[in-house]
Amino acid sequence: MIPDSTDKPEPPARRHALSSLWRLRSYLRPYRYRMLAMLLLAGASTAASLLVPRMIQSVIDGPIAGGDLTGLWLFGLAVGVLGIAEGVTIWLRRYIQARVALSLEADMRTDLYAHMQRLHAGFHDRWQTGQLLARATSDLGSMRRFLAWGLIFGLMSIVTYVAVVVQLLFMHLWLGLVVAASAVPLFIVARNFARNFIKASRNVQDQQGEVAAIAEQAAQGIRVIKAFGRSPHMQAKFDAEAGTLRDLSIGKLNISARSWSLFTVIPNATLAVVLVGGAAAVASETLTLGALVAFVTLQLMLIWPIEALGWIIANGNEAMTAADRVKDVFDTEPAITDRPSAVPVDRAKSKGLVRFEKVTFTYEETGTPVLKDVDLEVRPGETLAIAGATGSGKTTLVSLIPRLYDVSSGRITIDGVDIRDITLASLRTVVSTAFEDPTLFSMSVRENLTLGRSDATDADIEEALSVAQADFVHELPFGLDTRVGEQGLSLSGGQRQRLALARAVLVRPAVLVLDDPLSALDVHTEELVERALASVLTGTTALLVVHRPSTVALADRVALLADGGIAAIGTHSELLESTPAYAAVLSAESEEVNA
Known part of the structure; x- marks a missing residue:
């Protein structure tokens, strides 16, 4: 039974919400080859971007350091080719992602609508129309964004982080360990963020359903509202629910803002340490200037995945709570169905x-x-x-x-x-x-x-x-x-x-x-x-x-x-x-x- 404004459920446990999202993995199966193609294309574009810093190192420590600029244009051409290759792979990946994302959402929405049609009248007597609309629109949109976008970005961010850190360790062990050690506070921030955000996200999504329900009721009953002069009353009721949604949304954004600021501060602080340590290493000739430039360039490639980590976690938590809300409907078994022995009857013979x-x-x-x-x-x-x-x-x-x-x-x-x-x-x-x-x-x-x-x-x-x-x-x-x-x-x-x-x-x-x-x-x-x-x-x-x-x-x-x-x-x-x-x-x- 869907709760009304006086009977709201507790937000689901993280494990429960994750289980709900996992149970919807069957929607990915028809698109598994396209998802694999997206991963391969994402891997190719990442590989191309990882090659550029090492090429910059070769240019600085080679032709530029030696004063021989005759072959410099070859390096420029190579970098340009890598840039074009990276751009083409990104375009192909995003094109496939867009088609998969919209197809996933359409499949889930079609099945949800068909399931609601099979549910008996008593189910629809109890559930608010606005809550069902929210599940069929905004909740499915959240799931689509994560399954087709957030999931890929999350995987590629992890791959990029590991690949970059491994290269940094080979280039300079101690500076590489500094960068690797920054993963510890990032993990703590991410864990706390996920724990708090999933509760806030469920509260916001439930409240969106309440606001949608009031708006839908007002639209259907506009003649009654006007006839009884109750527009101010209904406006006040809507304002109260919309205000609650605003407050809950602000609370959710505050959680995001605190976490995202830390996701930005930690890598920038690490970068400051690397610049100071790297400059000292160059001065002591334990690191070349080209290697330092390549090191810093590679480290800068980590800033976007780390900053995107906040979005990915937020998107993933919203998708999990959305999946839990959608599963509330899917898990409701039709109470009125055909018996296994049911047979059709001929209207003409009845x-x-x-x-x-x-x-x-x-x-x-x-x-x-x-x-x-x-x-x-x-x-x-x-x-x-x-x-x-x-x-x-x-x-x-x-x-x-x-x-x-x-x-x-x-x-x-x-x-x-x-x-x-x-x-x-x-x-x-x-x-x-x-x-x-x-x-x-x-x-x-x-x-x-x-x-x-x-x-x-x-x-x-x-x-x-x-x-x-x-x-x-x-x-x-x-x-x-x-x-x-x-x-x-x-x-x-x-x-x-x-x-x-x-x-x-x-x-x-x-x-x-x-x-x-x-x-x-x-x-x-x-x-x-x-x-x-x-x-x-x-x-x-x-x-x-x-x-x-x-x-x-x-x-x-x-x-x-x-x-x-x-x-x-x-x-x-x-x-x-x-x-x-x-x-x-x-x-x-x-x-x-x-x-």
């Missing part, structure tokens, strides 16, 4: 006989059963209305049929087959759902309508629009090709409901679940839709959640849901006569609608 057999359902968060031992049968072609007081579990009951949630015990069958023995893909072609709060995507009207049936013809679409009384789409600027905007908020509530109803009808399911999809319609439009639906429902098994009494007219029978079970079932007239609780529910619903 009769639509639905049975609930001792069905019990409990939400994980509450632990209290919402439904208890529900027994219910909906005959093929029958329209059954589900009535009940607010919070009685009507929506939960019908959400179990397409397996948006799975029963806690008991079973639901369609044509005698347990729905868990039917593949999810085929089950959701047999069962179609229209929700009270419709979701439309930022795409064209046509794409929204054909979401559940991509092969629908124009005639099929027109028929569904007619049933849902959604002919208004032809008056939109581009007709069916008009984009409805995010969440379909460019349309009215009634228009969104009618499009959602048309989308469900277009599938032509054997079982149609309607969770009060007419609640936002005016009385006249509702009557027209009900008349059209009556003809469509002939031959289709339908479960209709009732929130307004007028909708009961569509039903052949009505089931009253109370205390988690079916309290009564019969026709509308029968229940009015025999069940006072049913009349009370209808009366309460009528008062809510007219209020």
